[in-house]
Amino acid sequence: MEDQSFSFKLEKQQGSARAGNFTTPHGNILTPVFAPVGTQATVKAVSPAQLAETGASLVLANTYHLYLRPGADLVEAHGGLHSFMRWDGPMLTDSGGFQVFSLSDTRKVDDDGVTFKSHIDGSTHRLTPELSIQVQEKLGADIIMAFDECAVPVDLAYNRKSMARTHAWIERCMRVKQRPDQALFGIVQGGVFPELRRESASFIASLGLPGNAIGGLSVGETKAQMHAMLEVVDPILPTDKPRYLMGVGSPEDLVNGILRGVDIFDCVLPTRLARHQAAFTRYGRINLMNSANASLKSPIEDGCQCYTCRNFTRAYLRHLIIAKEILAATLISIHNIQFLVTLMKNARQAILDGTFNDFSASFLAEYKPSSRKEQT
């Protein structure tokens, strides 16, 4: 079904950490990789040229949002997502499955699909595995995702049922998929339950898809639970296919994910935090609005090669924030994206050099997570 456009070469492995090269019709993805999120066919506040300058390769967009607005037919009529939003590099679309979870106020899930109300105009819609694939084929991303259900990971009985449903849906996705220039990834579910995760990973691995994702994590469970689930899944998923941890995440989560065999990450965090005035540094997250930055002539991070840090002081960025200038979101987004992209590049190089253990240990020792629900 897939043509020769997609191949994954595992270049080097150190422990569970992997350095690879995933070939797509729009260029290679060197892994580990972080994909910034452009839900509505735009990485918020950042132009494609600025995005390219951060070193980002893979960009994510969202089926649910684009299906509702402007509609898949319109995107298709404009030559697909790459052409429509002017991103020449690899792209990935989420299936809409996550919205089944995050918009649970207004959804109804059954074995055939999900009925939900539009957050834009309240109109009722129905999404099925078949429709999700049809929409994603019109959008035209290089990597498309199976339509899954992301259940709240607390109820074992419900998670078992939900996992079975997700597995059935993936097979339906495979049956209707037509375009050979798109790679369909399956998604492992199973909540925080090792036995379910094992079963799900075995099933997904057996499908022989060009890539495999791990879903249903970073949705409220503890870090320890997330790590445990990754460790359960790591030895089961095929080593010769990329693994994608959906929706993750923070810098420490990326490093911890690589340590447990993950190749691809995506997250809204760098851009959302930027719009909320927070920036990553190697020592942890800082809030640029803090008055301590009011007169600082230093950049967000000394030595950072991003456009923002090469040109602008913290005092200027804080001024933009206080004055409510939209450039603040742009400049901080550029920094945060490049921070994670660079972290992935450095991690990849360390794996290739055989020094990833030291790299990850020293990064995790230096980087101080600011969230209160950290650790544990």
Next chain:
RNA sequence: GUGGCUGUAGCUCAAUGGCAGAGCAUCGCACUGUGGAUGCGAGGGUUGUGGGUUCGACCCCCAUCAGCCACC
């Protein structure tokens, strides 16, 4: 000069004799397959000043100061 109105948080204003509050601003925290350039919280007061009435006064009375308006 005469009369009137107004003085409460940094700012704009509530509170009609019963625990002085709000919005904005300031300060801080959070954000994980993006309904959100958002959400949560904190600090901040000799109610212009001085007297009086009252169990109790931002509130009523007297004086005084300041600003504004009108009329001489």
